[in-house]
Amino acid sequence: MTRTAADALAAATNPTGKVHPLLADLPPAPVAPQAPCTVHTWCVETGDHFEHYSPYVTAPNPDAYGRDVLPAGLTDFHGVTTVGLLDLDLTPAEARDRLAELRAHLNHVEQLITLAERDRADQ
Numbered sequence: 155m156t157r158t159a160a161d162a163l164a165a166a167t168n169p170t171g172k173v174h175p176l177l178a179d180l181p182p183a184p185v186a187p188q189a190p191c192t193v194h195t196w197c198v199e200t201g202d203h204f205e206h207y208s209p210y211v212t213a214p215n216p217d218a219y220g221r222d223v224l225p226a227g228l229t230d231f232h233g234v235t236t237v238g239l240l241d242l243d244l245t246p247a248e249a250r251d252r253l254a255e256l257r258a259h260l261n262h263v264e265q266l267i268t269l270a271e272r273d274r275a276d277q
């Protein structure tokens with residue numbers, strides 16, 4: 155039977171889960187830095203990978219329950235980049251259409267705010 159370093163470490167820590175005193179002072183094994191993604195500049199994954207993810211962006215304020223508002227990000231699972239928005243995987247053109255709808259909605263919200271301000275000014 156060939157004993158590996160993993161077997162030795164498991165034997166030294168098992169069954170208590172404590173590290174054997176002779177191993178406690180060993181420095182952690184060096185870890186090679188992971189290479190950045192070679193496919194997309196926006197991808198946050200490193201090393202070998204086939205699913206690409208961008209960082210998520212969200213509205214600056216969470217909702218009243220602490221949830222992110224309008225999270226969005228890019229993914230590429232099969233060589234096609236999609237935009238994650240509104241819990242949908244959209245083409246860039248579809249995402250632009252949804253974004254235009256959201257901008258129009260925000261304009262309507264601003265109009266409501268203006269109405270509320272006028273009501274307060276009248277009181």
Ligand SMILES: [Zn+2]
Nearest residue numbers: 191197199206
């Ligand atoms: Zn990637």
